Amino acid sequence: MKTNIRSRIIIAVVVCLVLISATLAYVLFEQSRIDKKFLLVDKIISHTGIVDQAQTVFVSLLAEQRASIRVKKEGSQFSNLIDELNALLETIEHKPILAEKEQFLLKRVRSDIARLSSLSSNLLVLAGSTETSGKNSLLSEFDALGQKITTQLDQIHIFLDHELEKAFHEASEMRYGAQKSVVISGTLLVFFLVFFSFQLVRSITRPINDLVKATQRLKSSEWDYRVNLDTGDELEELADSFNSMAEQLSHQHLSLKDQLDRHSIQLKERSLDLEILLLASAELSSELDIEQLLKLMAQKLTSTLKVTYCRIALKDSEHAGPVIRAAYPIRMLDWEPGIGNELDVKYCPDLQKAFDTGRYVSVSNTEMFDRRHKVELEQIFTSETHSGLIFPLVIKGRSEGAIILGESRVWDREPFSQEKIALCQTLINQSVIAIENAENYVSLHSMFLDTTSALSSAIDAKSHWTKGHSKRMTALALRIGRKLSLDSESLNLLKVGCILHDIGKIGTYEQILNKAEPLTDSELEIIRQHPVKGELILKPIHKFKAILPIVRSHHEKYDGTGYPDGLKGEDIPILARIAALADTYDAMTADRPYRKGCSRLEAIAEIKRCSGTQFDPSIAGVFIEILKDEYS
Known part of the structure; x- marks a missing residue:
């Protein structure tokens, strides 16, 4: 039967109280027996004293009677002594201390005392007579009876002494046995209490230790560790709660670990993107030839963003629409790069929208095959394209061209994520700076060449x-x-x-x-x-x-x-x-x-x-x- 801790403690206290009460009852019972035995000893001592007193009185009675016979008249104390002796003997006659033999002997003593009193009276009557034979006969009988009574009293005294010794020995044995029993009982009680307390404490501390151990194991990141308790008490409930908490922590840990892994992967990707961006920016910034710069831009945008291809178109003074100046595919495609082709903006609504708003335009898979985008698909994208992005090239506040990214793969999700778009925008911003630098360099270099040519002409x-x-x-x-x-x-x-x-x-x-x-x-x-x-x-x-x-x-x-x-x-x-x-x-x-x-x-x-x-x-x-x- 399973009990909770409180019930176990109550049961333990009740059992301890019962054991202590039983031990005390046993001690009191033994003490009562000892007291009774010592009470018997006291009674025997009292009876022995009475017998001693009776013997003393009887001796006095004999002495008194002999003196009366010599003076030939009854002594003044004889009848009183007879009464006193009878009273003493009557005191112990019906007590349970005396055995049946001694009871009978005591009755004989009283009978003999009565006979002795009668003989004493007869002797007093014959004291003045000259008849000596009858008087001597009575006197001999008187002496013999007195001796007999004395012997009988001695026997009673011996019996009482023996009973006293026996009762005292039994009382001493009982007291020793009781003391021994009390010591043994107390020892057993203490041992049982200690053992019972140990078991009680152990039944509480062991599960607690298991819980502490489990807590330490959990602290050491052993998320699968569980506590198995079958105590049926609050500790089992606590263990179940702990296991539930550990399960939640394990799930949270796995969730956090997954999140951390995802964030780590994202961080590595961002770090790689940043590294690629920095390297690309450095390469773009170092290229001052505008045509080489545009080719490098197309290559970097394609490889960095992992798209299928990239085209770059710029406006110039010789064409009404932007002209494709650079293109780069990430793999072999069945396409024409279209370098030098002019884009007709009025038939390319998405390109026009990018120029008008100065923001990128995303073209989805379904839009690619819309009739309205047929010319745009032919001019800007390729027949393999399933989705695309158009970024305006805003140079010095004006839309001077466009960067066109195409993706031929069919994705279950949006191929151009916000992160990829942000990375692309950053790279394009760096490209715009590089284009401005290249144009500035071309302008300065042209000015420089004009200056040197002027100097050369002056020399020539x-x-x-x-x-x-x-x-x-x-x-x-x-x-x-x-x-x-x-x-x-x-x-x-x-x-x-x-x-x-x-x-x-x-x-x-x-x-x-x-x-x-x-x-x-x-x-x-x-x-x-x-x-x-x-x-x-x-x-x-x-x-x-x-x-x-x-x-x-x-x-x-x-x-x-x-x-x-x-x-x-x-x-x-x-x-x-x-x-x-x-x-x-x-x-x-x-x-x-x-x-x-x-x-x-x-x-x-x-x-x-x-x-x-x-x-x-x-x-x-x-x-x-x-x-x-x-x-x-």
């Missing part, structure tokens, strides 16, 4: 013989550079360096530059100073730092006999070697005051002759191929 204008020389030389050098597969940056440096290669002549006298006769040694020395002067002029301008080697070294020779530094072979910068060949070719084929320009074939022959001495042989060979291809 110092002598009508060298007019147009820098432009012709620049064109030749760029053809060589492209043939050598130089990158765009190197070609740009080569272009600017060739335009400004003779800027040092700005300080040379015009009469020397226009002199019809051959120059003197001193005049040649002045002319040969123009590379160094040109470097000194351009050096303070940071923009021209990269072209200084071209300006200084375009008169160096491959064999080391050139000026101003006498550089040799590969020590001469490659752009300076290209510029030197282009400069020499234009100088050979142009008229001078002191000679007429040579023909193309003569110039080729001279270049071949000077290959490896004045010119880099590899560059000379490439240049000769260019000239032959041009006139073949």
Whole structure:
């Protein structure tokens, strides 16, 4: 039977009280028996005293009677002693202390005392008589009877002494036995109480310890640990509540873990998106060529957003609608990129909406196959497209173009989530900044080239013989550079360096530059100073730092006999070697005051002759191929 803790405690208290009460009752019962036994001892002692007193009285009675017989008259105390003796014997005659034998003996004593009293009277009568035989006979009988009574009283006394000793021994044994029983009972009671208390406490503390252990296990993240109690009390209810709580915590933990895992995945995705965004932004920001920038934008948007393809269209002054300038598919598609195609905005309502609102427009799967979007599907999207996004390119507050994203996969959910749209918008914002930077760079670079061209024209204008020389030389050098597969940056440096290669002549006298006769040694020395002067002029301008080697070294020779530094072979910068060949070719084929320009074939022959001495042989060979291809 299952009981709660309160009931168990009440039962334990009741049992303890019953045991204590039983023990006390047993002690009281034993004490009562002992008291009765000692009461019997007291009675025996009292009876023994009475017998002693009776013996004393009887002795006095005999003495009194003998004295009366001698004086021949009855003593004054004899009858009183007889009465006292009878009264004493009567006191103990009917008491249960005496055995049947002693009761009978006591009756005999009383009978003999009566006989003795009669004999005493007869002796007093015969005391004055001369008849001695009768008197002696009575006297002998009197003495014998007195002796008999004395013996009988002694026997009663002995019996009482024996009973006293026996009763006292029994009382002592009872008291010892009672004390022993009390000690044993008390010990057993204490042991039982301790054992019962231990079991009671154990029945409470063990489940509590199990609960504490379960709490610690739960604290250690053992969410599946449960407490199994079958006590049928409040602790079992507490265990059930604990298990319910643990179950809830386990579910909450799993839920939180799932949420944490999802958030971790989302955080990793956001971190990856941010990393991709930063890398893409860095790449976009570093690209200053507008066409390359648009291609890079299409590639980054497609790969970052994991869409099927991207198209970028920009407005220009030559077309009524935006023109597709860049496109990039994430995989091979059956499509035409449409580079150079003009989009007719009036037949593309979603594109027009994006331009009008300045906000993105999402085109769903069902809208793709709406008749109203047929032209838009053909112009902007592809036949494989199931959903799309159109982002306006807002540059300096105006819609200057659009970014078109297409998705050919069929998704169970919206393919363009808000997170993806936000990432796309951020990347587009960075792209807009990159476009503005590229346009600013183009504008500045154009201004820079115009400035350098103006400087070059001013230099060439110092002598009508060298007019147009820098432009012709620049064109030749760029053809060589492209043939050598130089990158765009190197070609740009080569272009600017060739335009400004003779800027040092700005300080040379015009009469020397226009002199019809051959120059003197001193005049040649002045002319040969123009590379160094040109470097000194351009050096303070940071923009021209990269072209200084071209300006200084375009008169160096491959064999080391050139000026101003006498550089040799590969020590001469490659752009300076290209510029030197282009400069020499234009100088050979142009008229001078002191000679007429040579023909193309003569110039080729001279270049071949000077290959490896004045010119880099590899560059000379490439240049000769260019000239032959041009006139073949």
